[in-house]
Amino acid sequence: MDEMTYCQSCGMPLTKGTHGTEHDGSQNSEYCLYCYKHGAFVDDCTMEDMIAISLQHMKESGILEEQGKTEEETLEFMNSFFPDLKRWKKSS
Ligand SMILES: [Zn+2]
Structure with missing residues (x-):
C-alpha cells in the first residue's frame, strides 16, 4: 500500500x-x-530559508491561489509543519 x-x-x-x-x-x-x-x-540552508523559498515557489506556481490560501495562512502552516520534518527536527 x-x-x-x-x-x-x-x-x-x-x-x-x-x-x-x-x-x-x-x-x-x-x-x-x-x-x-x-x-x-x-542547498545548505536554514529552515527559515527553506520556508521562504517554498513560499515563494508556491506563490509563483499558483498553488496558493489553487488552495485558496493567503500568504500569511500558508506561512503560519509552514512554521508549524517544518519543525516536524526530519531535516529540521531538533535532536535535543
Ligand atoms: Zn524537498
Whole structure:
C-alpha cells in the first residue's frame, strides 16, 4: 500500500519520479530531488530559508491561489509543519 510521504526537507509530497538520489544513483525515500541529489543536500540552508523559498515557489506556481490560501495562512502552516520534518527536527 502506498502511503503519502512528504519530503523531510521542504515538505512537498513525494510522488513517483520526485525522489532524491543517492551517490550510486539509487532512490532516497525521504527527500525530494530538489533538496537531495547524489547523496547530499542541494542547498545548505536554514529552515527559515527553506520556508521562504517554498513560499515563494508556491506563490509563483499558483498553488496558493489553487488552495485558496493567503500568504500569511500558508506561512503560519509552514512554521508549524517544518519543525516536524526530519531535516529540521531538533535532536535535543
Ligand atoms: Zn524537498
